[in-house]
Amino acid sequence: MAWNSLSQAQSTKLGLFDKHADIGICSIPGNTTFDELSSQYTITGSGANMWGERDALHFAWTIAKGDLSLASDVSWVGKGTDPHRKACLIIRGSLEPDAPYADVAVHGDGLTSIQYREQKGGVTKEIQASIKSPRRVRIERSGDYVTMSWAQADEVLHYSGGMFRIALAEQCFVGLGVCSHNDTVSETAVFSNVVLEQGLPKSISPNTQLTSTLERMPIRSTDRKVVHHQVGHFEAPNWTPDGKSFIFNQRGKLYRLPVAGGEPELIPTGFATRINNDHGISADGTTLAISDQTKTGKSMIYTLPIQGGEPVEITPLAPSYWHGWSPDGKTLVYCAERNQNYDVYSIPVKGGKEMRLTTTVGLDDGPEYSPDGKYIYFNSVRSGAMKIWRMNADGSDPTQLTSDQYQDWFAHPSPDGRWLAFVSYESLVAPSDHPANKDVMIRILPTSGGEPRILAKLFGGQGTMNVPSWSPDSSEIAFVSYRLMKAP
Numbered sequence: 001m002a003w004n005s006l007s008q009a010q011s012t013k014l015g016l017f018d019k020h021a022d023i024g025i026c027s028i029p030g031n032t033t034f035d036e037l038s039s040q041y042t043i044t045g046s047g048a049n050m051w052g053e054r055d056a057l058h059f060a061w062t063i064a065k066g067d068l069s070l071a072s073d074v075s076w077v078g079k080g081t082d083p084h085r086k087a088c089l090i091i092r093g094s095l096e097p098d099a100p101y102a103d104v105a106v107h108g109d110g111l112t113s114i115q116y117r118e119q120k121g122g123v124t125k126e127i128q129a130s131i132k133s134p135r136r137v138r139i140e141r142s143g144d145y146v147t148m149s150w151a152q153a154d155e156v157l158h159y160s161g162g163m164f165r166i167a168l169a170e171q172c173f174v175g176l177g178v179c180s181h182n183d184t185v186s187e188t189a190v191f192s193n194v195v196l197e198q199g200l201p202k203s204i205s206p207n208t209q210l211t212s213t214l215e216r217m218p219i220r221s222t223d224r225k226v227v228h229h230q231v232g233h234f235e236a237p238n239w240t241p242d243g244k245s246f247i248f249n250q251r252g253k254l255y256r257l258p259v260a261g262g263e264p265e266l267i268p269t270g271f272a273t274r275i276n277n278d279h280g281i282s283a284d285g286t287t288l289a290i291s292d293q294t295k296t297g298k299s300m301i302y303t304l305p306i307q308g309g310e311p312v313e314i315t316p317l318a319p320s321y322w323h324g325w326s327p328d329g330k331t332l333v334y335c336a337e338r339n340q341n342y343d344v345y346s347i348p349v350k351g352g353k354e355m356r357l358t359t360t361v362g363l364d365d366g367p368e369y370s371p372d373g374k375y376i377y378f379n380s381v382r383s384g385a386m387k388i389w390r391m392n393a394d395g396s397d398p399t400q401l402t403s404d405q406y407q408d409w410f411a412h413p414s415p416d417g418r419w420l421a422f423v424s425y426e427s428l429v430a431p432s433d434h435p436a437n438k439d440v441m442i443r444i445l446p447t448s449g450g451e452p453r454i455l456a457k458l459f460g461g462q463g464t465m466n467v468p469s470w471s472p473d474s475s476e477i478a479f480v481s482y483r484l485m486k487a488p
Contacts, residue, residue, distance in 0.1 A: 014033075015034045015036075015039065016194060016196050017032075017060040017061055017175050018062045018063070020059060020060035021058070021059060021095070022047070022056075022058050023057050023096075023177070024055050024057065024097030025048070025056050025183070026045065026046045026047045026183065027046055028180075030043070030044050031043070031044050032058065039194070040190055040191065040192045041060065042188060042189075042190050043087075043177065043188065044187070045186060046186045047180055048181070050086055050088065050124070050177075051115070052123060053121050055098075056179060056183065057086075057088070058177060058178050059092075059175055060177070061090075061095075061173040061174060063174070064171070064172060064174045064196070065198070066198065067141055067143065067199060068174060068198045069139065069140040069195075070174055070175075070176075070196050070197075071138035071139075071149075071157065071194070071195045072089060072138075072194040072195070073193045074135075074136070074137060074190075074191060075189065077189065081185045081187070082108065082181040082182045082185075083107065083108045083109035084109070084111075085107065085187045086179045087178055087191070088103040088104065088177045089104045089138070089175075089176060090102075090139075090176065091103065091146070092173040092174075093172060093173075094169075098117075098120055099120060100117050100166070101115075101168075102146040103116070106133070106134065106137060108181075112128070112132060112133070112134055112148075112160075113126040113127060113128040113129060113148075114126060114129075114139075114147075114148045114164065116146065116166050118166050125222055125223055125224075126224070127223070128223070129150060129161075129226055130160070130161070130225075130261055135153060136150065136193070137149065137150050138150075141172075144166060145163050145164070145459065145483075146163065146164060148162075159211060159229070159485065160226060161213030161226040161228075161481070161483075164457060165458060174196065208485065209231055210437075210482060210483070210485075211229065211483045212230060212232060212234045212480055213228070213481045213483075214228040214237055215227060215480070216471075216478050217455060217456060217478075217479070219455060219476065220475070222456060227257070227260075227261045228257055228264065232250070233251075233463070234255070235249050235480055236248055236279065236466045236467045236480070237467075237480060238468060238469060239468075239469055239470060239476075240281060241283065241284070242285055243471060244259055246259060246478055247281070247288070249276065249277050253267070253275060254266075254267040254269055254275055268309065269290065269292075269304060269311060271310070271311070272292040272304075273292075275290050275292045276291050277466045278290075278323060278466060280322065280468050281468075282306075282325050283325065283327050286305065287303050287304070287306060287349075288305070289301060289302070289303050290303075290304065290322065291321050291322045293319075296318055299319040299320060299321050300320055301315040301320050301321075301322045301332065301334060301347075303349065314332060314349065314351050315347060317338070319336065320335075322334045323335060323367050323368055323467070324376070325369070327371055327372065328373065329349065330349055331349060332346065332347055333367040333368070333369065333376060334346075334347070335365040335366065336354070338356075343357070343359065343364050344356075344367045344376065345357060355395075356395075357394070358378070358391075362381040363380070363432045365378065365379050365380075365409070366379045371414075371415055374392065375390050375393060376390070376393055377389070377411040379409050381431045381432050383400060386409060386431040387400055387401070387402045387408055388411045388445070401445065402445065402452060404452070406424040406427060407425040407426070407429050408424050409425070409434050410434075410465060410466055410467075412467075413447065415470055415472055415473070418446065418474065419444050419446060420444065420445045420446075421443070421465070421469075421477050422444075422445070422465075423464055424441045424442075424443050424452075425438060425461065434462050436460075436461050437459065437461065437482060437484060438459070438460070439457070439458075440458060440464060441458075442456045442458070442464070442477070455477070456479075458479075458481040459484075460479070460481050464479050464481065
């Protein structure tokens with residue numbers, strides 16, 4: 001008979017925690033014990049999963065409010081039955097199995113991720129860390145953001161990258177849990193050196209440091225995976241047409257990074273050492289277009305071989321910011337300021353006379369060709385708010401595509417032509433501004449029509465997804481999220 005013991009929750013004080021019970025349907029009753037001498041918690045739980053629309057686990061908890069963090073060393077007892085058994089540090093909105101929650105889950109096979117359910121009864125999503133089997137993990141809630149940190153061996157805790165925004169209740173159930181991922185068996189994990197802190201100091205302070213995280217995300221599941229993370233600032237990943245690498249800019253230079261992660265490799269760009277976040281790759285994968293301000297102090301567009309080389313000037317007029325490449329490789333489109341107005345222009349890739357494609361007063365930016373070359377997508381403030389638009393490749397027949405309360409920037413059509421991915425700011429952000437370090441969303445819109453869908457809520461903006469960043473098979477996008485942290 002299935003077991004759900006919330007009505008029989010054990011209220012004996014166990015170290016930091018007040019009660020423990022099975023959440024959801026657990027065929028084998030779970031248990032929590034606390035060894036005062038070693039300060040270790042041993043938790044045994046069954047349950048089919050912590051995923052989807054509802055959870056099944058054994059949970060030991062206390063009630064906490066506001067900003068907090070929970071950290072613990074985690075180890076499994078025995079080899080286990082299912083590689084996806086989960087030992088978790090958890091923040092839940094309620095004890096109901098379909099409650100909104102966030103956790104840090106260490107799986108039996110070493111996979112480590114943040115899992116979260118934004119709404120009661122909603123689906124569960126995750127952000128996978130770039131490492132496996134950490135010795136110690138921490139979950140932290142600061143405002144509406146939840147983050148994960150990890151440590152191996154005797155290391156200090158490292159921020160994992162990939163924080164997300166979720167509106168959990170002010171008062172939550174915080175604690176430790178185990179799910180066997182197979183309801184016919186129970187699994188046991190040991191949690192030691194457990195530390196619960198409440199009322200954390202705010203991250204932004206005079207000694208704040210910025211961290212950057214390159215992530216990839218399938219548009220179907222929206223489960224995010226950290227590819228590269230470091231203290232410092234980098235921006236705007238391109239996904240190479242062969243599917244093997246990302247290219248991003250950092251401190252005025254370009255770097256190549258394997259899609260699976262690893263160490264970034266500097267791409268030689270000759271004299272160009274002030275490259276900004278407007279760069280991209282030709283459809284055949286042979287040539288880079290960059291926007292660089294080394295020569296004049298204002299951005300100009302150049303091309304160079306994708307493996308690196310000396311840049312060739314394309315736009316003698318400045319400022320010019322590259323954004324799109326025609327499918328046949330013959331034309332570039334870009335945003336440029338001429339006569340104190342920013343418009344969309346095109347120019348032959350071999351250089352020549354530029355053609356003005358938009359003429360309205362105000363900012364027109366972020367132009368990209370559709371994969372068939374018939375249209376150019378761009379963002380424009382001409383309606384009074386920043387929205388996504390589409391026009392014919394010659395600039396005729398502009399049509400507004402988004403119309404809700406957000407400020408929308410940089411529409412990137414998928415290689416198969418079915419989707420537009422773009423960045424959305426809250427309505428309070430000025431229409432002509434796309435600042436860094438803001439609450440933003442990555443959204444997706446069918447090119448055939450319909451309403452935008454949210455893929456991710458994160459801290460970012462400028463640098464998150466300025467340039468084409470789709471995987472060649474149109475199944476994933478890449479982007480950069482940011483975090484402001486207190487410097488050590």
